[in-house]
Amino acid sequence: MDVLTPRSLSEALALREAHPEALPIQGGTDVMVGLNFDRAHPAALLNLNEVVELREWAPSGDGYRIGAGVTYAEMMSGPLAAEFPALAEASRTVGSPQIRNRGTIGGNLATASPAGDSIPPLVVAGAEVECTSVRGARRIPVADFVTGVKRNALAADELITAIHLRPSGVAETFLKVGPRNAMVIAVCSLAVSAGDELRAAFGSASPRPVLVTAPRGEAATFPAQVAAAASPIDDVRGTATYRRHAIEVLTRRALERCLA
Amino acid sequence: MRINVRVNGVPSEADCWEGESLLFALREKLGFPGSKNACEQGECGSCSVLLDGVLVCACLVLAAQADGHDVTTIEGLGTEEELHPVQAAFVETGAVQCGFCTPGLVVAAADLLERVSDPSDDEIREALSGNLCRCTGYVKIFEAVRLAASRGAGA
Ligand SMILES: Cc1cc2nc3c(=O)[nH]c(=O)nc-3n(C[C@H](O)[C@H](O)[C@H](O)COP(=O)(O)OP(=O)(O)OC[C@H]3O[C@@H](n4cnc5c(N)ncnc54)[C@H](O)[C@@H]3O)c2cc1C
Numbered sequence: 001m002d003v004l005t006p007r008s009l010s011e012a013l014a015l016r017e018a019h020p021e022a023l024p025i026q027g028g029t030d031v032m033v034g035l036n037f038d039r040a041h042p043a044a045l046l047n048l049n050e051v052v053e054l055r056e057w058a059p060s061g062d063g064y065r066i067g068a069g070v071t072y073a074e075m076m077s078g079p080l081a082a083e084f085p086a087l088a089e090a091s092r093t094v095g096s097p098q099i100r101n102r103g104t105i106g107g108n109l110a111t112a113s114p115a116g117d118s119i120p121p122l123v124v125a126g127a128e129v130e131c132t133s134v135r136g137a138r139r140i141p142v143a144d145f146v147t148g149v150k151r152n153a154l155a156a157d158e159l160i161t162a163i164h165l166r167p168s169g170v171a172e173t174f175l176k177v178g179p180r181n182a183m184v185i186a187v188c189s190l191a192v193s194a195g196d197e198l199r200a201a202f203g204s205a206s207p208r209p210v211l212v213t214a215p216r217g218e219a220a221t222f223p224a225q226v227a228a229a230a231s232p233i234d235d236v237r238g239t240a241t242y243r244r245h246a247i248e249v250l251t252r253r254a255l256e257r258c259l260a
Numbered sequence: 261m262r263i264n265v266r267v268n269g270v271p272s273e274a275d276c277w278e279g280e281s282l283l284f285a286l287r288e289k290l291g292f293p294g295s296k297n298a299c300e301q302g303e304c305g306s307c308s309v310l311l312d313g314v315l316v317c318a319c320l321v322l323a324a325q326a327d328g329h330d331v332t333t334i335e336g337l338g339t340e341e342e343l344h345p346v347q348a349a350f351v352e353t354g355a356v357q358c359g360f361c362t363p364g365l366v367v368a369a370a371d372l373l374e375r376v377s378d379p380s381d382d383e384i385r386e387a388l389s390g391n392l393c394r395c396t397g398y399v400k401i402f403e404a405v406r407l408a409a410s411r412g413a414g415a
Pocket residue numbers: 023024025026027028029030031032033048068069093094095096099102103104105106107108109110111115116117118154158159160161183184185186301302303
């Protein structure tokens with residue numbers, strides 16, 4: 001095994017093209033668990049930690065461009081938290097301080113777990129994933145980027161370089177169900193924004209992200225609409241019936257919060 | 261591969277397997293066994309160290325990612341003659357039983373007090389939520405953090 005450590009984005013993209021077998025590693029909070037438990041055997045690792053371009057964020061057009069290597073800790077505070085409250089709330093529920101200091105939005109998207117906590121708020125925000133290779137960059141809506149359970153639309157020579165999203169400018173929130181406050185994989189989760197249009201997306205309740213929308217006038221029936229759009233399964237963390245019920249309850253609570 | 265890490269301010273070198281964690285390198289190659297290995301999956305916090313001043317689980321950092329960086333371990337927080345105020349408070353309040361969680365908790369508590377000199381109980385609970393202790397029930401650990409804060413440990 002080799003560790004490739006590029007010092008710039010252009011070097012990272014060149015290495016990615018030349019060594020598609022090298023597994024990217026940013027915060028390592030998913031990758032290292034696989035290595036420590038001898039479950040993952042990558043031929044090589046592409047260490048992205050020294051690529052400063054991936055750690056940057058800045059206003060861009062009428063929104064923001066947030067580098068793939070921006071951490072949950074960074075999303076939870078300062079201007080990003082003020083502009084994207086639901087994403088900040090979701091970030092606060094991730095793991096523990098140690099995990100939030102290392103784990104990144106780009107890593108969460110690439111892992112593409114149905115339980116990935118950044119995904120529902122990104123879907124509600126209509127965020128796009130910037131995927132870049134030596135061939136150039138393209139943008140894919142988050143809901144299309146996640147193609148299945150732990151599957152994504154990234155080509156073998158591409159890296160996630162950034163997320164593009166606009167502040168909703170309306171009330172929004174994120175709720176998560178789990179056995180304790182810290183360190184839980186969501187039993188289910190929900191992001192909602194409530195402008196003229198109501199928008200919701202859930203986590204741990206479908207193989208791919210789903211965006212549910214309705215006019216604000218349908219607030220009374222929206223919780224049932226959101227629950228009906230879920231396709232949860234039974235697993236060790238909860239039953240499908242419980243999840244569907246919880247999503248309806250969470251949607252009602254989220255609307256109470258947002259429309260108050 | 262060879263890595264160069266500054267551990268507790270001292271430049272150190274080690275030969276590592278490419279897939280090895282910073283925790284393994286610290287304990288087995290660099291001679292810093294203070295950080296403990298309990299879960300190797302980020303759940304327990306017993307391996308907590310500061311990487312460039314940021315609290316992380318050493319088991320989730322690739323050793324190669326620490327190349328050229330600064331690491332502070334429990335060994336860097338105090339000496340046997342002069343304990344760090346957080347260490348002294350843990351001893352005085354009886355916050356240590358088997359001691360396995362202690363290095364990680366002390367590093368996490370010291371990191372909190374660096375940032376927040378007079379934390380509320382909620383802030384303490386949040387800051388230590390990534391560190392598990394199977395013995396104490398946490399009450400004495402909280403007392404220790406409050407005691408260290410009252411003595412200006414973060415100042
Ligand atoms: C104890 C613990 C608790 C956790 N709690 C939560 C939780 O509450 N909610 C949650 O959603 N997740 C949680 N996670 C999972 C994990 O922390 C997140 O998925 C995190 O966002 C991963 O980011 P990372 O930078 O650490 O990714 P890494 O581990 O570095 O990488 C993850 C994946 O993304 C790929 N990748 C990384 N960066 C790029 C890039 N720029 N381009 C292309 N591919 C890339 C890697 O190849 C790998 O496949 C937890 C993990 C642990 C260990």
